[in-house]
Amino acid sequence: xxxxxxxxxxxxxxxxxxxxxxxxxxxxxxxxxxxxxxxxxxxxxxxxxxxxxxxxxxxxxxxxxxxxxxxxxxxxxxxxxxxxxxxxxxxxxxxxxxxxxxxxxxxxxxxxxxxxxxxxxxxxxxxxxxxxxxxxxxxxxxxxxxxxxxxxxxxxxxxxxxxxxxxxxxxxxxxxxxxxxxxxxxxxxxxxxxxxxxxxxxxxxxxxxxxxxxxxxxxxxxxxxxxxxxxxxxxxxxxxxxxxx
Amino acid sequence: xxxxxxxxxxxxxxxxxxxxxxxxxxxxxxxxxxxxxxxxxxxxxxxxxxxxxxxxxxxxxxxxxxxxxxxxxxxxxxxxxxxxxxxxxxxxxxxxxxxxxxxx
Numbered sequence: 532x533x534x535x536x537x538x539x540x541x542x543x544x545x546x547x548x549x550x551x552x553x554x555x556x557x558x559x560x561x562x563x564x565x566x567x568x569x570x571x572x573x574x575x576x577x578x579x580x581x582x583x584x585x586x587x588x589x590x591x592x593x594x595x596x597x598x599x600x601x602x603x604x605x606x607x608x609x610x611x612x613x614x615x616x617x618x619x620x621x622x623x624x625x626x627x628x629x630x631x632x633x634x635x636x637x638x639x640x641x642x643x644x645x646x647x648x649x650x651x652x653x654x655x656x657x658x659x660x661x662x663x664x665x666x667x668x669x670x671x672x673x674x675x676x677x678x679x680x681x682x683x684x685x686x687x688x689x690x691x692x693x694x695x696x697x698x699x700x701x702x703x704x705x706x707x708x709x710x711x712x713x714x715x716x717x718x719x720x721x722x723x724x725x726x727x728x729x730x731x732x733x734x735x736x737x738x739x740x741x742x743x744x745x746x747x748x749x750x751x752x753x754x755x756x757x758x759x760x761x762x763x764x765x766x767x768x769x770x771x772x773x774x775x776x
Numbered sequence: 777x778x779x780x781x782x783x784x785x786x787x788x789x790x791x792x793x794x795x796x797x798x799x800x801x802x803x804x805x806x807x808x809x810x811x812x813x814x815x816x817x818x819x820x821x822x823x824x825x826x827x828x829x830x831x832x833x834x835x836x837x838x839x840x841x842x843x844x845x846x847x848x849x850x851x852x853x854x855x856x857x858x859x860x861x862x863x864x865x866x867x868x869x870x871x872x873x874x875x876x877x878x879x880x
Contacts, residue, residue, distance in 0.1 A: 568860050585781045593788045601827060602788060612784045620791030622823050624816055631799035631808065649797040704871035707843075710832045711850045711860075711867035717824040718854035718863075730818050731825030738826035756826040761818035765811055 554674030561655045561675070562682035565596075569683045571708045572599055573690025578702045579607040583691050590687040594680060596653065597716060598622050600709045605750065614750040621757050629657040636660075636667045644669045651676035726764075734760040836871055842880040846870045 569590065576586040581603065589599055598619040605615045630652050640648070648669060656676045660667050694702060721728035734756050741752035828847075835843040850867040857863065874880055 564859060564861070567864070571864055581781065585785070588782065589785050589788070592785050593792050595788070595792045597824075598788065598792060601823075602784065604827075604831070606781075606784070612787060615784060616787035616791050618823070619788045620795070621819055623792045624795050625820050626792070627795040627799055628808070628813060628816055630796050631802070634800050645800040646797065649800050650793060652796045700875055701868075701872055704836070704868050704875055706837065707835045707846050707850065707867045707871045708864060710828055710835050710847060711854075711864045713824050713828050714847075714850045714867075715854045715860040715863040717821065717828070718851070719858070720821060722855075727821045730821040731828075734822035734825035735829035739830040742830055753823075753826050757819060757823045760822040760825075761815050764818050765815045768814060769811060 550668045550671040551674040554671040554676075555678060557659050558675045558678040561659060561679040564655065565679055565682045566686040566689075568596060568712065569686025570690030570693065571705070571712065572596075572603070573687040573692075574694050574697070574702070575600065575690075575705045575708050576603050576687075577691045577694030578705045579603055581606065583688075586691050587684065587688050590684045593619075594651070594653070594683060595619070595623055596683075597712065600712055604709050608749065610750045614754060618750075618753060618757070621754075625654075626652050626657075629654070629661075632661060633657060633667060633672070636663075637669065637672070638666050640669045644673070648672050648676070651680055653679070655679065730760060730764050733763075836874065839874070839880050842871070842874040845880070846874065 572590070573586055576589075577583075589602065593599060593602075601618055601622065602615050605618065630649055633648070633652060651673070653676075656672075656679055660672060660675060663671075717727075717731055721731070737760060738752050738756040741747050741755065742749050746752070747755065832847040833840050833843050835846060846867055849870040850863050853866040854863040
């Protein structure tokens with residue numbers, strides 16, 4: 532059975548240039564979306580005194596949009612590494628579901644390609660690939676993901692470099708970039724379902740209360756909030772389902 | 777700044793790569809229990825909410841009112857326009873105007 536599949540794969544491989552072309556084509560909107568955001572990340576990192584090499588390494592090695600902004604913000608607030616890493620981990624747990632969905636839509640893929648395809652899974656490459664009606668081929672996936680990745684890395688470097696030419700007064704305004712990005716990620720989800728907005732608002736209120744009442748430090752409050760709020764809403768929604776039945 | 781930033785990058789890489797990689801090696805990755813799915817789908821919005829507040833009120837250090845106005849502009853433009861680009865630049869633009877003219 533397995534052997535049969537591999538024999539079929541060999542001729543398939545030669546025809547796959549169509550997959551590669553389609554992947555590149557679909558990558559263009561993602562690339563043009565990533566570049567300016569990555570540039571904002573690079574600029575923000577520059578304004579927080581992180582080195583060029585560290586900034587670009589983070590894009591090269593981590594490759595996670597919002598998480599990188601979070602890391603820079605928490606670094607500038609002198610947060611402990613373990614609380615930054617656990618926030619990033621929780622933030623990126625959503626990729627677990629995306630990877631699972633990508634994998635289920637893929638045919639037989641060599642085990643050597645999985646680590647690469649998995650590394651490049653992002654919200655955007657997931658969304659584009661999952662809108663495809665047909666099965667996802669690994670060549671398509673990689674030629675969608677790799678240009679997107681390169682655009683992200685290049686944008687980070689360009690943004691950092693631009694920091695040298697941009698007047699200081701403008702760099703001082705970069706603090707808002709991060710929040711603009713978070714807001715721009717959140718609002719489309721709120722438009723899709725009001726519940727997402729209620730969840731975000733509850734988290735905002737709990738986090739603000741914990742910090743303002745000085746019950747916890749800002750990093751502990753973040754961890755408490757992002758673990759407990761989804762749990763509360765999961766319980767609420769399963770309760771609502773039971774009532775409906 | 778504490779320690780070596782590359783240690784943090786490594787930790788972040790693990791925290792990002794493991795959730796991306798695991799499902800590819802799980803046989804029944806599609807059959808994750810629905811309550812876990814629900815829970816995971818709520819996490820990003822909680823994180824975004826908690827990251828925006830109260831931090832945004834200090835986006836322009838020393839100017840809570842300026843920060844609030846800039847934040848409101850970001851919210852409005854994110855409602856009006858798709859994508860991250862326009863909210864990003866209207867936000868930076870508003871912050872710049874407030875700072876440049878020393879408004880608030």
